[in-house]
Amino acid sequence: MENAGLIAGLKKEITTTVTDDMLASHFQNGFLDVFATPAMITLMEKAALLCAQEHLEDGYTTVGSKVEISHIAPSPKGMEVRAVAELIDIQDRKLIFRVEAYDRFEKIGEGIHERFVVNAERFLQKTYQKAR
Template sequence: MELTEITEGLKNSVAEMVTEENTAVTMGSGTLPVYATPAMTCLMEKAAAEALEPLLPEGWTTVGISLNVAHKAPTPIGLKVRAEAEVTAVDGRKVTFAVRAFDEREEIGSGTHERFAVQRDKFTAKADSKR
């Protein structure tokens, strides 16, 4: 299966507010009430996944296979965070993204993310076979 509709330069962004629920102390990734690294990476993956979903054939989706990011600056509760994902390469069913995150003041994170296109039913069956 070729991902012919997905090309370099495809972009998407998503945003969320920093709340008590997505702080490091609540998520267990630290002890401070600031935006958690796991929340930032999840938002980056969401931006990438949502960019691809409408362009995939019926019955297909993508799964994250790698994520390499730096969380560069803290964001307090009450600010908005936006994550951007831009396709930088397509190799068969693997799609590579440049990902960046910003709060209302500055860039807070950046890196790369890879996703792989899979058939939903086949992938789910493989996962279920582990039970």
């Protein structure tokens, strides 16, 4: 089974520093130079992806399918932020993660993120068939 190494309770934490391309003003979803919600969600998704990927067989990966995220506090450019993903449930190929993000002072985001385990080659073949 492609996800036999996955068990509830697995965690992954990653960090980054807020740069110009992560600001709300860059995404044009706000005018302020603060850590943008899309950038925070990307960091959370990456933590979940890496959490799962370490335990999958070769040729398999995960794709994001759902995010339910609250962005609860701002972070300025130059501040280090971190995301934590914890695998809380496995339903066949669907993986459910609790995700949280923090800056140096407080929790800045939280929510649930779902991913599906896929065979990378089959997934891409099916996707590229759309272009034909």
